[in-house]
Amino acid sequence: MSCEVKRIGGSEDAPSSTSVNNDWTNWVIMHGSEKMAVEDVWGFGKAIGVKFNGDNANRFSALVRAEKGGLEKRKEVHRLVGEKNPFIVCLQETKLSSCDVFLCSSLWGSSPHAFSFRPSVGASGGLLTMWDTSEVEVWSSTSRDHVLWCHGRFVKSGEEFYLANVYAPCELGAKQTLWNSLSGTIQLLNGERVCVCGDFNAVRRIEERRSRREGYRSSDYIPFNQFIDDSA
DSSP: OBOOOEEESSGGGOOOHHHHHHHHHHHHHHHSSHHHHHHHHHHHHHHHTOOOOTTTTTSOSOOOOOSTTHHHHHHHHHHHHHHHOOSEEEEEOOOOSOOOHHHHHHHHOSSOEEEEEEOOBTTBOOEEEEEETTTEEEEEEEEETTEEEEEEEETTTOOEEEEEEEEOOSSHHHHHHHHHHHHHHHHHHTTSOEEEEEEOSOOSSGGGOSOSOOGGGGGTHHHHHHHHHHHO
16 A cells, blocks of 8 residues: 655645545544534644634644644654754654644644655554655655555665554564564565664563563564564
């Protein structure tokens, strides 16, 4: 499944009315009533200094908050991006069913950037990869189960890369399927520069697990280590 790469930095990037309407519908469903959704949007607008006029005309471009504290988390990501000036940012478990330029700009800031996105399944998962377009050129992005792949190059050095943004499932069998898929893809790339990052829902050693009452998950470090060894 290919993903559309969204580039941000000009006025032509405004989202479509269909996307906005769908976002608003999802927002109302998530809050339980339209009244509660309206109050939340007004609160968000006040926090960022935006005044909303009218009923439905301009409530938001795309406001998506998957859980309590979402606004604070976005602010923290925005702060870290401004402080660290990264070339690429990978986020996991976004819990977002939709994503647009408004949301990504609230995370990245006003400097030119682009993004690729894999939606959540219900309230689970969701992946977002963003990059500085002055430093990174992404040629293609592909969405697979639990993985968002990007293929591109670093502008100044010309070095080509493949990047896998991963949010692994918790179930052992599904996790093994993911390791097999990633290993197979990496082997096919045969020596290309590959970076696999994300939330693997696994540990390298049993001592790293905070809770020992994990049942079948207690040995999931074995296939995880095998995946790392096979991909080295």
